[in-house]
Amino acid sequence: MFCLLHLVSQAFQEQKNLNLSWYEKLSSVAHYETEAAHGTMRDVFISDWRVDLGSQTKMQFYKQIKEEFGEEQYLNLKSRQFRTNLAKIRSSSHDLMIERGRYTKEAGVWPRACRFCCDRDQVLGFEYLPFFEGTIIEDEEHCLTECPMYHSVRSSLSDDLKGLLLLRNYKDMMNSAHIEELGKFLSSCHRIRNPKKTPTSSSTCSNTSVNDSKTLS
Numbered sequence: 001m002f003c004l005l006h007l008v009s010q011a012f013q014e015q016k017n018l019n020l021s022w023y024e025k026l027s028s029v030a031h032y033e034t035e036a037a038h039g040t041m042r043d044v045f046i047s048d049w050r051v052d053l054g055s056q057t058k059m060q061f062y063k064q065i066k067e068e069f070g071e072e073q074y075l076n077l078k079s080r081q082f083r084t085n086l087a088k089i090r091s092s093s094h095d096l097m098i099e100r101g102r103y104t105k106e107a108g109v110w111p112r113a114c115r116f117c118c119d120r121d122q123v124l125g126f127e128y129l130p131f132f133e134g135t136i137i138e139d140e141e142h143c144l145t146e147c148p149m150y151h152s153v154r155s156s157l158s159d160d161l162k163g164l165l166l167l168r169n170y171k172d173m174m175n176s177a178h179i180e181e182l183g184k185f186l187s188s189c190h191r192i193r194n195p196k197k198t199p200t201s202s203s204t205c206s207n208t209s210v211n212d213s214k215t216l217s
């Protein structure tokens with residue numbers, strides 16, 4: 001088998017060296033068909049991607065920002081932290097309550113409510129009463145544009161980015177020259193939501209006691 005393939009290869013090489021017209025024609029057809037096949041595969045992939053995206057009920061934010069298939073600017077940012085936080089908010093794989101609330105067995109709206117803006121007792125006490133007007137859900141839009149918890153970092157943003165946030169123009173915001181600034185903003189918001197835990201007074205006391213006992217022993 002190897003011998004036969006080798007002979008065929010040699011024969012084609014000979015035809016190529018002789019610059020025969022049939023070989024040139026065969027070569028151009030093969031090249032054209034490869035390009036056409038790549039184009040077809042790409043079109044099929046993009047078509048499937050659109051169908052999959054349309055059927056995803058949870059990726060509402062992503063649908064607002066991603067209309068065309070292609071590489072995104074944020075992937076080229078140097079900061080891994082910025083890229084991570086941008087990817088999380090784009091794909092709704094973040095730690096905002098609208099996502100975290102999906103994985104709790106607790107009924108009602110409280111699991112998705114913003115912990116900074118809503119009072120637990122008020123929501124749980126009134127949500128089933130007829131005059132209850134709903135609560136503030138902690139979703140991407142609330143975090144980016146409304147929640148007072150991030151007011152100080154939001155107010156320090158450039159006027160251009162603030163303008164895009166004000167207009168809720170998330171698509172342009174993700175494709176703007178301010179993508180790095182947005183990544184920094186999201187990282188700051190994440191730190192505010194997840195402050196580093198400091199040692200409690202009781203643990204400090206217990207550590208002191210252990211150290212004291214060690215010293216005494």
Ligand SMILES: [Zn+2]
Nearest residue numbers: 114116117147
């Ligand atoms: Zn809030």
